[in-house]
Amino acid sequence: MSRLPAFATALAGLILGVVVILVLAAATLEADSRETGPGIAPVTDADFYDDGRPSSAKVALGQALFFDKLLSGNRNIACATCHHPRHASTDQVSLGLGTGASGLGLERTAGANQPVFGRVPRNSPALFNRGAREFATMFHDGRVEQDANGTWPSGFWTPAREQLPAGLDNVLAAQAMFPVLSSVEMAGHKGENEIADAVAANRLNEAWNLLAARLRTVPAYVALFRDAYREIATAEDISFVHAANAIAAFEATAFRADASPFDRYLRSGDTSVLGTPAERGMQLFYGKAGCSSCHSGPFQTDQAFHAVAMPQIGPGKGDGADESYWQETGFPVRLEDRGRYRVTYDSADLYKFRTPSLRNVELTGPWGHAGAYASLEAVVRHMLDPVASLDAYAIDQAILATPEAVIAISGSGATLRFDPVNPARLGDYRKRDGWVQATPALRGAIAAANELPSRALGDDEIDDLIAFLKALTDPTSRELDHLVPAAVPSGLPVAD
Numbered sequence: 196m197s198r199l200p201a202f203a204t205a206l207a208g209l210i211l212g213v214v215v216i217l218v219l220a221a222a223t224l225e226a227d228s229r230e231t232g233p234g235i236a237p238v239t240d241a242d243f244y245d246d247g248r249p250s251s252a253k254v255a256l257g258q259a260l261f262f263d264k265l266l267s268g269n270r271n272i273a274c275a276t277c278h279h280p281r282h283a284s285t286d287q288v289s290l291g292l293g294t295g296a297s298g299l300g301l302e303r304t305a306g307a308n309q310p311v312f313g314r315v316p317r318n319s320p321a322l323f324n325r326g327a328r329e330f331a332t333m334f335h336d337g338r339v340e341q342d343a344n345g346t347w348p349s350g351f352w353t354p355a356r357e358q359l360p361a362g363l364d365n366v367l368a369a370q371a372m373f374p375v376l377s378s379v380e381m382a383g384h385k386g387e388n389e390i391a392d393a394v395a396a397n398r399l400n401e402a403w404n405l406l407a408a409r410l411r412t413v414p415a416y417v418a419l420f421r422d423a424y425r426e427i428a429t430a431e432d433i434s435f436v437h438a439a440n441a442i443a444a445f446e447a448t449a450f451r452a453d454a455s456p457f458d459r460y461l462r463s464g465d466t467s468v469l470g471t472p473a474e475r476g477m478q479l480f481y482g483k484a485g486c487s488s489c490h491s492g493p494f495q496t497d498q499a500f501h502a503v504a505m506p507q508i509g510p511g512k513g514d515g516a517d518e519s520y521w522q523e524t525g526f527p528v529r530l531e532d533r534g535r536y537r538v539t540y541d542s543a544d545l546y547k548f549r550t551p552s553l554r555n556v557e558l559t560g561p562w563g564h565a566g567a568y569a570s571l572e573a574v575v576r577h578m579l580d581p582v583a584s585l586d587a588y589a590i591d592q593a594i595l596a597t598p599e600a601v602i603a604i605s606g607s608g609a610t611l612r613f614d615p616v617n618p619a620r621l622g623d624y625r626k627r628d629g630w631v632q633a634t635p636a637l638r639g640a641i642a643a644a645n646e647l648p649s650r651a652l653g654d655d656e657i658d659d660l661i662a663f664l665k666a667l668t669d670p671t672s673r674e675l676d677h678l679v680p681a682a683v684p685s686g687l688p689v690a691d
């Protein structure tokens with residue numbers, strides 16, 4: 196009897212010892228994996244819609260639509276204009292020019308006889324890997340979003356609310372319903388065409404139906420739609436939802452990018468595929484530089500919203516109450532962009548933007564939601580000391596065309612007018628580009644919302660971080676010319 200407790204104690208001691216050893220071993224293993232890598236599962240086909248293999252007929256239709264200016268009210272701009280394969284699925288300027296301008300990328304201009312409706316207020320994001328299921332929100336502020344609660348018949352939270360039709364395959368397809376409604380991007384402004392008029396009257400279904408009606412009149416489109424959809428027998432069966440689903444299938448396929456050195460490392464566990472500087476950079480990224488607290492997961496994004504004091508340039512989204520620009524110039528506009536707050540109206544979301552994926556980030560500049568930074572090093576340095584970088588920011592580093600003719604809003608309600616700006620007033624008009632940055636109260640509000648602490652890194656360490664970011668580049672994304680069709684079914688010039 197008396198020996199049993201002693202034996203039990205010894206056994207317990209032994210078990211405790213083993214447990215301690217196991218815990219220590221696990222801790223060491225964990226420390227090892229923290230030193231050697233992020234512990235992320237490699238990307239597979241199953242991470243993408245249709246398991247990465249949408250129907251090729253749908254993709255072919257989507258490709259034609261993506262490059263066809265027929266989808267714009269004034270037949271002068273396509274999705275590809277701002278998301279061009281030759282420009283890494285963006286337009287490579289800070290803030291682009293929509294309907295009215297001509298040319299692509301840095302060459303896109305609005306000459307004296309080509310009035311544009313101002314600049315697009317945000318940087319055109321790259322579309323890489325947007326066909327991965329984890330991208331559940333679209334736009335820098337996430338205003339198009341999968342709706343888990345079934346609030347709307349469409350299954351998505353969007354600015355169109357109950358007007359968005361059902362039948363959209365996924366959130367990427369839901370997104371494709373919107374650029375065609377944007378006056379500055381594709382629709383044009385009231386009075387220019389019937390699609391813009393329908394949008395101005397908030398008759399969104401009429402606008403989508405008018406676009407579908409255009410597609411129905413092109414026999415080559417009818418053939419492509421019939422190939423892509425069993426339910427389409429005649430032209431009358433074509434809806435814009437079919438178009439949006441096909442565009443999404445094309446985007447998901449064309450811009451999938453998961454063959455970077457980082458992917459090879461995740462698949463093989465062999466850090467040597469990264470090269471030494473990138474390997475050191477990876478340790479910083481997932482370690483003391485603190486990047487992975489937001490840039491987490493296989494695509495380097497937590498898919499959440501954060502305020503990181505990114506400078507705002509350009510016309511903004513008309514938010515806030517500040518009328519200083521209005522008072523000084525007489526143009527009746529406000530110039531702030533309050534980011535996620537625009538969607539939730541929760542003051543905790545002021546100036547928050549979605550953490551961007553860093554896949555192909557080397558190719559996708561300018562960077563930031565307004566494209567404020569034109570160098571990757573500058574934006575990385577911003578992320579290491581956000582408020583100081585915001586305060587020191589000068590707009591001359593942005594890449595902005597100078598439109599020679601612009602249309603401005605006057606009046607409101609029934610008297611709302613869109614008139615060309617008197618050339619003598621263009622100087623005042625252009626002041627809006629740098630207004631937020633130059634106005635201490637507005638810049639200060641962006642700084643005050645910042646949640647990203649600064650971290651001191653040496654220049655060598657910053658070089659290593661950048662080397663790691665470059666290891667996120669899929670080499671096949673450097674050359675996407677093969678995606679540009681020679682012609683589109685409408686016969687309009689392919690997005691130039």
Ligand code: HEC
Pocket residue numbers: 261266272273274275276277278291292293294315316317318319320321322325332333334335336367370371374375379380381442
């Ligand atoms: C005039 C330029 C322009 C045109 C034309 C345009 N886009 Fe965009 N696109 C943008 C900008 C700018 C944003 C970001 C807007 C925002 O966040 O408010 C964007 C956002 C997106 C996004 C969201 C990406 C993400 O990660 O959130 C997708 C997808 C997209 N566009 C696809 C399209 C498609 C499809 C078309 C054609 C139907 C199109 N775009 C036409 C400029 C353009």
Ligand code: HEC
Pocket residue numbers: 480484485486487488489490500501502503505547548549550551552553556559561562563564565574575578579646647660
């Ligand atoms: C608190 C979350 C957070 C942390 C930590 C963070 N980022 Fe970011 N990062 C963001 C957000 C949000 C944006 C977009 C901000 C905007 O556009 O307003 C961004 C933007 C970027 C961009 C520009 C990407 C683009 O496409 O425009 C780069 C590059 C970047 N971060 C790198 C880093 C690096 C490197 C680190 C670590 C030193 C880091 N980030 C740490 C949230 C974070």
